[in-house]
Amino acid sequence: MSFRQLLQRWRGVVLCLVGVVATLWLGATGGLALYIHPRYFVFTVVMAVIAAVLVLAAFAIVPAREHSHERHGHEQADSHQRRRRLTGAGSGLIIAAAVTALLVLPPSTLSTATVTQRGMNGSTSALPKADTAKLVGADNSSFTFRDWVSLLQQGAGTQYLEGKQATVSGLVTPDKSDPENVFFVARFVVTCCAVDAQPIGLPVYRPGWKTQFQPDSWVEVSATFRANPNTGGNERTVLIPTTIIPIERPAEPYVY
Amino acid sequence: MGVAVLGIMVAVRVFAPPASATSGMAAAARDFVSLSISVIIESLPFVFLGIVLSIGVQIWLPEGFLLRRLPRSPALRRPLLSLLGMLLPVCECGNVPLARGLIVKGLTVAESMTFVFAAPILNPVTIITTQQAFGGGNGILASRIAGGFVIANLIGWIYSRHPGQESLLTVQFQEECSLEDHAGGRNRRVQQSVQLFFRETNAMMPALFIGAAVAGLIQVGVPRDVLVAVGSDPVRSVLALMLLAFVVAVCSNVDAFFILSFGATFMPGSIVAFLVFGPMIDVKMLALLRTTFTAKTLLQLTLLAALCAAVLGLGINYVV
Numbered sequence: 001m002s003f004r005q006l007l008q009r010w011r012g013v014v015l016c017l018v019g020v021v022a023t024l025w026l027g028a029t030g031g032l033a034l035y036i037h038p039r040y041f042v043f044t045v046v047m048a049v050i051a052a053v054l055v056l057a058a059f060a061i062v063p064a065r066e067h068s069h070e071r072h073g074h075e076q077a078d079s080h081q082r083r084r085r086l087t088g089a090g091s092g093l094i095i096a097a098a099v100t101a102l103l104v105l106p107p108s109t110l111s112t113a114t115v116t117q118r119g120m121n122g123s124t125s126a127l128p129k130a131d132t133a134k135l136v137g138a139d140n141s142s143f144t145f146r147d148w149v150s151l152l153q154q155g156a157g158t159q160y161l162e163g164k165q166a167t168v169s170g171l172v173t174p175d176k177s178d179p180e181n182v183f184f185v186a187r188f189v190v191t192c193c194a195v196d197a198q199p200i201g202l203p204v205y206r207p208g209w210k211t212q213f214q215p216d217s218w219v220e221v222s223a224t225f226r227a228n229p230n231t232g233g234n235e236r237t238v239l240i241p242t243t244i245i246p247i248e249r250p251a252e253p254y255v256y
Numbered sequence: 257m258g259v260a261v262l263g264i265m266v267a268v269r270v271f272a273p274p275a276s277a278t279s280g281m282a283a284a285a286r287d288f289v290s291l292s293i294s295v296i297i298e299s300l301p302f303v304f305l306g307i308v309l310s311i312g313v314q315i316w317l318p319e320g321f322l323l324r325r326l327p328r329s330p331a332l333r334r335p336l337l338s339l340l341g342m343l344l345p346v347c348e349c350g351n352v353p354l355a356r357g358l359i360v361k362g363l364t365v366a367e368s369m370t371f372v373f374a375a376p377i378l379n380p381v382t383i384i385t386t387q388q389a390f391g392g393g394n395g396i397l398a399s400r401i402a403g404g405f406v407i408a409n410l411i412g413w414i415y416s417r418h419p420g421q422e423s424l425l426t427v428q429f430q431e432e433c434s435l436e437d438h439a440g441g442r443n444r445r446v447q448q449s450v451q452l453f454f455r456e457t458n459a460m461m462p463a464l465f466i467g468a469a470v471a472g473l474i475q476v477g478v479p480r481d482v483l484v485a486v487g488s489d490p491v492r493s494v495l496a497l498m499l500l501a502f503v504v505a506v507c508s509n510v511d512a513f514f515i516l517s518f519g520a521t522f523m524p525g526s527i528v529a530f531l532v533f534g535p536m537i538d539v540k541m542l543a544l545l546r547t548t549f550t551a552k553t554l555l556q557l558t559l560l561a562a563l564c565a566a567v568l569g570l571g572i573n574y575v576v
Contacts, residue, residue: 011458011462012454012457012458014261015464016461017261017265019296019297021266021269023297023300025269032297035293036297043301044300046301047302048304051300051304054450054453056258056262057450058450058451059259060258061450061451062450062451090462091462097465098465101289101293102293103265103272105289107290110287110290111283111286112283113282113283113476114291117475117476117479191510191514192507192514193294193295193297193298194291194294195298195475195505196504196506196510196514
């Protein structure tokens with residue numbers, strides 16, 4: 001049995017093992033939050049442990065090599081041989097790609113490319129109106145990132161927000177309409193996993209920000225809500241920052 | 257050998273380059289990897305659960321336990337099977353290995369189709385999340401449940417009239433079915449369980465990884481605003497959200513929350529078409545179903561499910 005045939009025979013459990021090692025490692029290092037909602041953490045880890053036991057049992061019980069009479073008795077046929085060679089090569093390719101993506105490359109969050117692709121604050125479900133109504137008039141010292149975006153996007157009004165102070169952190173994302181003066185502090189709202197992530201953000205007015213901060217870097221902004229000094233921009237209300245501090249990506253980069 | 261392979265993989269992970277190593281990658285490429293990994297990490301536990309349930313059904317349930325309890329009449333069996341998801345609330349990824357197990361235990365191919373298309377919609381988790389997202393009063397929840405039930409049973413009925421049901425299955429899966437021999441004591445059954453896990457993962461895992469990569473690629477490549485631009489047209493909105501369902505491949509348990517963000521832009525019929533078509537057919541499901549059904553069958557199933565979902569969506573848009 002050639003190496004390709006060996007790969008073809010064992011590709012399923014090897015891919016399982018790649019997934020299991022990646023899942024358990026992400027679970028142990030807090031990286032699962034980069035990909036799935038926290039409510040799935042326990043279920044995901046438990047199923048990974050069960051799968052790990054079954055994978056190790058498969059290595060112990062299933063014969064390493066397939067006997068010629070076991071399932072495919074016509075290996076002499078050329079077309080069959082060609083197909084097996086192709087499948088073996090394909091299996092190797094999938095395993096190599098899986099190892100690279102899940103084990104070699106470091107875990108990362110979604111970036112400004114996805115913000116652009118999905119549209120900033122384009123999701124109404126990420127910002128429920130009923131929640132916004134409750135926020136108006138409440139003590140804003142405990143407001144979350146999502147609360148502030150809800151108030152801004154769901155029409156709490158410039159008058160209500162004027163002068164209110166907020167400290168928020170997120171991904172630096174250029175504003176489409178005024179990219180020289182305004183950037184968004186952005187986060188993704190995740191319902192199930194990164195696939196359904198919807199970008200939300202707060203506009204920060206800082207002329208020449210590009211000389212200080214790179215898009216996709218993480219910052220913490222302490223600022224006050226004011227009317228946008230640039231009346232030509234899309235955003236009517238912006239954050240005028242007191243301080244902007246570069247920070248490391250937080251352990252939970254998404255909001256739920 | 258297993259411990260050695262495990263050791264190598266752990267070593268690869270531990271000695272992998274630091275986070276700065278990806279700084280040279282384009283943002284879109286990084287997001288493609290992140291989205292593909294997200295699909296894998298989110299789907300894997302459900303696929304494992306589906307395989308474990310399949311092992312339970314095939315090896316540990318007494319012979320005929322399930323089939324004896326089902327009505328003999330196919331017209332009654334299919335509706336009952338479409339409600340099986342109420343007892344086994346696995347999302348669509350997990351239903352594929354479970355359906356394979358049910359075929360091995362004697363379900364007809366048509367009956368397995370009814371189960372695999374109905375179960376992701378007619379299960380308690382999906383119903384609760386749809387109710388939470390849209391409420392119960394606007395007809396979206398009722399249309400989803402009724403639409404999913406009717407379409408799954410219609411597809412099952414159509415294929416029940418196919419004269420050669422086995423020909424709808426891949427040759428590999430037909431071989432799997434012929435291998436079924438699960439008599440024996442406890443130790444023998446443990447061995448058979450491990451061997452079945454080995455065979456099922458060999459079929460499922462490559463499909464899942466390829467499906468995840470395709471889903472990630474499409475997510476990065478297809479701009480959402482192109483789809484949203486057609487949201488107010490009764491016909492194009494239905495087609496656009498069905499295409500979105502096919503592309504994004506979101507789990508049926510939470511797809512209602514995902515599509516809620518399009519609720520203000522798109523017509524109700526298109527939302528229902530998304531909620532009915534997505535759990536049945538998407539890029540990831542096609543890859544998983546390909547382990548069991550021939551390409552020709554899958555093409556027919558896709559067109560049939562799409563046609564039914566489109567009719568349902570258009571009906572709601574024009575009538576309601």
